[in-house]
Amino acid sequence: MSVGAPRGLQPVTETTHPLSAAQETLSPVPDVTASCHIPNSSNSGGGGGDKEAVLTNGTPIETSSPASASSLLNRLQLDDDLEADPLDLYASTETRDLFVTVDDPKKHVSTMETYITYRVSTKTTRIEFDLPEYSLRRRYQDFDWLRMKLEDSQPTHLIPPLPEKFVMKGVVDRFSEEFVETRMKALDKFLKRVADHPVLSFNPHLNAFLTSKDLNKRQGLALLTKVGESVKQAAGGYKLRARPAEYSAMGEYLDTFNQKLGTMDRIAQRILKEQTEYLVELREYGSVYSGWAGSEDALQSPLEGVAGCVSTCCAAMEDLSEGMSQELLPVLREYVLYIESMKNVLKKRDQSQAEYEGRLEAAVIRRQEDKTPVPVEVEKCQDRVECFNADLKADWERWQSNKRQDFRQLLTSMADKNINYYEKCQSAWESLVSQLQDDQAENTNETNCD
Amino acid sequence: MAEDRRDRSGCTSGSEPIEDDLDDNENTTMVGSASTLSSRLEVSVAETEKRSGKNAMNMQEMFTVYLVETRPMEALAEGRNPAPDSLWRRYSEFEVLRSYLLVTYPAIVVSPLPEKRAEFVWHKLSADNMDPDFVERRRVGLENFLQRVTSHPVLSHDNILYQFLTEEQGWKEAVYETGFQDKADSRLRALSATFRVRNPDKRFVEMKRYSDELQTHTSQLLRARARVADRLYGVYKVHGNYGRVFSEWSVLEKQMGDGLQSAGHHMDAYAASIDDILEEAEHYGDQLKEYLFYAEALRAVCRKHELSQYELEVASQDLVSKKQQREELATGSVRTFSLKGMTSKLFGQEAPEPREARLHLLEEQISEGEEAVKERRAECQVHVGSAWVDVLRFRQQKDRDIREALIGYALMQINLCKKGVQMWSNTKECFLKM
Numbered sequence: 001m002s003v004g005a006p007r008g009l010q011p012v013t014e015t016t017h018p019l020s021a022a023q024e025t026l027s028p029v030p031d032v033t034a035s036c037h038i039p040n041s042s043n044s045g046g047g048g049g050d051k052e053a054v055l056t057n058g059t060p061i062e063t064s065s066p067a068s069a070s071s072l073l074n075r076l077q078l079d080d081d082l083e084a085d086p087l088d089l090y091a092s093t094e095t096r097d098l099f100v101t102v103d104d105p106k107k108h109v110s111t112m113e114t115y116i117t118y119r120v121s122t123k124t125t126r127i128e129f130d131l132p133e134y135s136l137r138r139r140y141q142d143f144d145w146l147r148m149k150l151e152d153s154q155p156t157h158l159i160p161p162l163p164e165k166f167v168m169k170g171v172v173d174r175f176s177e178e179f180v181e182t183r184m185k186a187l188d189k190f191l192k193r194v195a196d197h198p199v200l201s202f203n204p205h206l207n208a209f210l211t212s213k214d215l216n217k218r219q220g221l222a223l224l225t226k227v228g229e230s231v232k233q234a235a236g237g238y239k240l241r242a243r244p245a246e247y248s249a250m251g252e253y254l255d256t257f258n259q260k261l262g263t264m265d266r267i268a269q270r271i272l273k274e275q276t277e278y279l280v281e282l283r284e285y286g287s288v289y290s291g292w293a294g295s296e297d298a299l300q301s302p303l304e305g306v307a308g309c310v311s312t313c314c315a316a317m318e319d320l321s322e323g324m325s326q327e328l329l330p331v332l333r334e335y336v337l338y339i340e341s342m343k344n345v346l347k348k349r350d351q352s353q354a355e356y357e358g359r360l361e362a363a364v365i366r367r368q369e370d371k372t373p374v375p376v377e378v379e380k381c382q383d384r385v386e387c388f389n390a391d392l393k394a395d396w397e398r399w400q401s402n403k404r405q406d407f408r409q410l411l412t413s414m415a416d417k418n419i420n421y422y423e424k425c426q427s428a429w430e431s432l433v434s435q436l437q438d439d440q441a442e443n444t445n446e447t448n449c450d
Numbered sequence: 451m452a453e454d455r456r457d458r459s460g461c462t463s464g465s466e467p468i469e470d471d472l473d474d475n476e477n478t479t480m481v482g483s484a485s486t487l488s489s490r491l492e493v494s495v496a497e498t499e500k501r502s503g504k505n506a507m508n509m510q511e512m513f514t515v516y517l518v519e520t521r522p523m524e525a526l527a528e529g530r531n532p533a534p535d536s537l538w539r540r541y542s543e544f545e546v547l548r549s550y551l552l553v554t555y556p557a558i559v560v561s562p563l564p565e566k567r568a569e570f571v572w573h574k575l576s577a578d579n580m581d582p583d584f585v586e587r588r589r590v591g592l593e594n595f596l597q598r599v600t601s602h603p604v605l606s607h608d609n610i611l612y613q614f615l616t617e618e619q620g621w622k623e624a625v626y627e628t629g630f631q632d633k634a635d636s637r638l639r640a641l642s643a644t645f646r647v648r649n650p651d652k653r654f655v656e657m658k659r660y661s662d663e664l665q666t667h668t669s670q671l672l673r674a675r676a677r678v679a680d681r682l683y684g685v686y687k688v689h690g691n692y693g694r695v696f697s698e699w700s701v702l703e704k705q706m707g708d709g710l711q712s713a714g715h716h717m718d719a720y721a722a723s724i725d726d727i728l729e730e731a732e733h734y735g736d737q738l739k740e741y742l743f744y745a746e747a748l749r750a751v752c753r754k755h756e757l758s759q760y761e762l763e764v765a766s767q768d769l770v771s772k773k774q775q776r777e778e779l780a781t782g783s784v785r786t787f788s789l790k791g792m793t794s795k796l797f798g799q800e801a802p803e804p805r806e807a808r809l810h811l812l813e814e815q816i817s818e819g820e821e822a823v824k825e826r827r828a829e830c831q832v833h834v835g836s837a838w839v840d841v842l843r844f845r846q847q848k849d850r851d852i853r854e855a856l857i858g859y860a861l862m863q864i865n866l867c868k869k870g871v872q873m874w875s876n877t878k879e880c881f882l883k884m
Contacts, residue, residue, distance in 0.1 A: 253702060260699045267691045274688055278681035285674040292667035295660065298849040302856050309860070404706055408884040411713070415878035419871050426867035433860045440853060 098195045099123040100210065102188035105180045106137070115139050116180055118187060122210045128202070134211050140165075142215060143187055149205035150194065156391040157200060158345050158399060160193035161337030162186070182330060189334060197398075199391075243350065244389075250396060251346055258339045265332045268324065275321045279314060286310030301439070305432045312428040320421040324414065331410050335403065342399065349388045356381040487606035488597060492521045493615060495593035496536070498585050514585050515540055516592055520615050537618040541566070544592055546625055547614050551605055552747075553630040556754040557837035558605060559844040561598035562743030564591025570672035570735065572679040572728070583729065587736055594740070604840070647756045648763055651834055657841055658752035665745035668738050675735060679728050690721025709884035716877040723873065727866050734862065737855040741848060748844065751837050758833050762826035769819035776812040779805065 104119040117137040124132060143162055150159045163186035166174060173179060194200045208215060286307045293303035359378045367373070487493075497517040505511045519534035544563055551560045568584055578584065596615070599605045610628065613621045696714030700707040 256702055257699070260695055260702070263695045264692070267688060267695065270691075271685060271688045274681060274684040278678070278685055281674065281677040281681050285671075285678045288667065288671045288674050292671065295663040295667065296849075299852050302853050306856055306860070309863070404703075404884060407706065408709075408881060411881040411884070412878055415874045415881055418874040419878070422867040422870035422874065426864055426871065429860045429863040429867065433857055433864065436853065436857050436860070440857070 096196065097125045098201050100188075100191045100195045102138075102184055102191055105184050107175060114175065115141075116175065116183075118184055120191065120210065128207055129211065131211075136211075136213060138209070140183070140187070142209065143190065145215060146194075146205060146209045147190070150200060150203055153203060153205060154200065155348055156345070156388045157197075158338075158342055158392070158395040159200070160190050160197075161334060161341050162190050163333075164337070182326075186330060186334060189330075193402075243353065247346060247349065247392075251343070254339050254343055254346070258336060261332050261336050261339070265329065265336070268328050268332065272321055272325055275317060279317050279321070282310060282314050282317065286314065302436055305435060309425075309428045309432050313425045316421045316424040319424075320417055323417045327417075328410060328414060331406060335406075338399070342396075345392060345395070349385075349392055352381075352388050353385045356385045486601050486603060487612065488601035490523050491600065491615070492523055492526060492534075493593075493596045493600050494519050494534075495589050495596065496534075498589050499538070500580065512580060513540055514580065514588075516544075516589060518596070518615060535616060537616075539614070541588070541592070543614070543622070544595065546622070547611065548595075550610055550625050550628065550630045551599065551608065552750065553633050554608070554610075554628070555604060557751060557833050558602070558840045559744065559747045559751050560605065561595055561602075562740060562747055563595055564588045564736065565739055565743070570669075570676045570739070572676040572683065583732075587732060590733075591736060591740070603843070604836075647759050650756055650759055653838065654752045654755045654834075658749055658756075661745045661748040661752060664748070665742060668742040668745065672735060672738055672742065675738070679731065683724055683728060686721050686724035688721075689717055693718035693721060706884040709880045709882075712883075713877050713880035716873055716880060720870075720873045720877070723869055727862075727869070731862060734855060734859045737851070737858075741852065744844070744848070748841070751841065755830075755833055755837055758826070758830045762823065762830045765819065765823045765826045769816065769823050772812055772816045772819055776809065776816060779809055779812065 099122070101121050102118045103121070105116050106118075108115055108117060117139045120134075120136055120138050122129070122134040140162075144165070147159055147162050150157075163183050194203075194206060200206065289303050289307035289310065293300045293307065296303060356378070359381050363375055363378045495516045496519045499515050499517070500512060501515055502510060502512050515538040517536050518539050519536045521532060521534040525532045541563075548560060548563055551558070564587065567579060568581075599611060600615070605611060610621075610625055613624055693714045693716075696710045696717060700710035700714065703710060
């Protein structure tokens with residue numbers, strides 16, 4: 001925190017430094033339970049900048065960067081007040097110095113397996129990257145690896161969800177164009193969300209994922225698994241004394257929102273089904289007009305005109321349905337998965353609080369017995385809970401704001417698509433009406449002349 | 451006169467095209483008067499009323515009566531606005547009137563009545579005969595029927611029709627006095643009997659085929675339309691669920707709440723808008739149905755042509771065979787006379803007396819037959835002539851009506867689209883505020 005700490009820490013003296021958790025430091029300490037090792041000096045307001053940060057795989061890294069510090073400020077300000085701050089703007093633009101895209105899926109067939117790879121392209125100005133641009137191919141497994149790494153190395157953060165695995169073969173055709181396209185978009189979304197995140201985007205695993213030809217997937221795995229398990233062990237079945245109301249509210253929100261998403265998904269599916277059936281009937285309806293046109297003289301062209309309009313409407317409806325299924329459904333799906341991730345983080349937070357409460361309780365009892373001071377371990381735990389809370393709150397705000405933007409954009413686009421559909425149909429019918437009315441005028445003129 | 455011309459064209463061949471145009475129309479109308487009833491009388495079906503009464507089985511039943519109003523055009527033209535003469539009629543009375551017209555004017559494509567029961571309905575639409583919407587649509591249909599017959603160049607001069615419109619009492623008796631029912635019965639029997647016409651007028655063969663096609667296409671269209679309406683209803687109504695979920699969701703949200711809430715209201719309105727749209731669309735359905743039933747009327751005219759042609763052919767056949775018999779008999783006797791002795795010996799028993807009598811009888815039958823053929827031919831020619839005129843009139847009317855109906859349909863679609871654009875734009879505004 002050599003660079004960022006002085007600026008970033010000023011407004012948040014009462015809480016633990018969230019960055020220390022963010023940039024955190026899984027030193028291979030013998031104490032298994034202390035997965036989030038934070039110098040207790042941070043509690044006394046001194047700012048724990050002197051801690052030597054060690055990455056999970058043992059490689060020392062720089063502890064912070066200006067970008068993450070200012071974004072931290074941004075996050076915290078979101079917490080405290082929503083008044084616009086020049087720094088706020090500054091932060092949001094500064095974090096956008098890492099641009100990633102996932103595209104160009106390719107199928108690979110080998111004797112062992114068949115799989116799809118996607119091109120992952122990176123453009124960046126960050127100094128952590130050796131080159132300004134990278135492009136390499138990754139498969140789903142690699143994304144899965146990245147997500148696992150992120151989740152393990154940054155347990156206090158909300159990691160965006162990956163699209164489902166679909167391990168069950170045969171249920172989904174994993175090599176169909178539609179499936180690959182949808183998955184590619186979801187992977188792109190995932191990677192963009194990670195790259196835009198003020199903390200996650202500095203994770204060295206992401207760096208490796210974006211730049212190294214070969215991912216050493218085994219690296220550091222054993223330790224991380226142990227860390228994850230330790231949290232579970234510590235908190236299993238423990239009932240929290242006093243979970244702050246805001247986290248309960250978050251949990252409730254997620255449950256209800258999940259329900260609403262489920263409902264919306266069902267509605268969207270149902271509309272698509274109705275539209276498909278409507279389309280079938282509409283096509284049939286149009287062909288009846290063409291059939292009738294064949295047995296008429298004077299009415300031939302009007303009837304054909306109607307048939308033409310109906311088929312224009314069919315095409316417009318098809319576009320509408322396709323657009324909705326490609327746009328609306330994946331977002332709903334993503335948010336359902338997002339909620340799962342978020343719940344996961346909430347659970348981990350509860351566990352971490354439980355651990356703290358458990359230790360504190362034990363310590364209090366012990367103190368009553370032999371008057372020893374509260375051990376350092378307990379304080380560490382408290383720190384960890386507090387940094388968890390801060391990260392979670394920041395991510396929550398961030399997620400809420402993303403969600404709002406995403407849904408605003410999504411629903412607006414849904415409205416646009418419908419408007420577009422109606423406009424296409426309307427213009428088809430309007431041109432038919434003017435044509436028919438012209439003909440009619442002509443006919444009356446003719447009969448009048450007779 | 452056109453009919454004179456047709457006399458010479460020879461009806462048995464019946465296939466010669468007759469150049470007809472609308473100018474013939476007035477010449478061939480049976481009454482020959484130029485002005486139709488509708489130009490003298492404004493006719494409308496103004497109101498409906500639900501009544502209950504005893505039917506023939508002495509059972510209580512509910513039925514609807516329709517108020518037929520007439521006002522002299524003359525008075526209207528002079529700017530006076532007299533109270534209309536009015537009387538109540540039941541649907542069944544309209545049916546009697548139409549059967550009467552059908553029987554009395556076999557050469558006319560008599561316009562159909564609105565359907566007796568709602569057919570080709572999409573499932574949300576009531577099929578109940580007492581349903582107010584159904585009754586209203588029937589009222590419009592009956593008014594349309596009256597306007598069509600009163601503006602028809604031939605039918606409008608019918609006295610029974612006039613009485614139907616103007617005399618509440620005694621009309622039924624007057625209709626039945628015409629004996630149209632007996633005629634209808636015998637006609638129907640003849641029609642149902644299988645008969646094969648050798649030389650039908652090709653135009654009518656063509657027209658019969660066309661009437662089948664018209665029926666097929668309109669009924670297909672009505673069926674498809676009902677299914678499309680069903681599906682469209684589904685699409686709109688499912689959107690209504692968004693209304694609910696948006697408003698439930700809005701409770702959870704702070705900043706998005708208001709936008710979602712009002713977007714939800716718009717979605718509710720969107721879902722509800724389909725009811726009016728489809729109700730309005732039923733008018734188009736009724737227009738198509740009229741032509742579905744017209745197809746039947748057109749076919750009836752064609753079949754009546756076949757019938758009269760058939761009767762003519764039977765009579766001619768009979769005459770030819772009679773003539774042949776006479777020929778044989780005559781030549782036989784000639785031969786007998788020339789070989790006097792031989793035949794006398796061979797057919798000694800045959801006296802000249804009965805032969806003469808038979809010959810005489812045949813002669814009589816032949817002249818009767820000739821008379822009958824002449825009659826039949828005349829009847830056939832009259833039918834062909836006037837029927838063709840009316841068929842042409844019908845065709846023009848149909849082309850005009852369907853074209854108008856299609857324009858009306860397209861305008862309705864435009865309206866639907868405009869509503870859709872409007873509602874989604876409103877919804878979009880709300881989304882943008884989120």
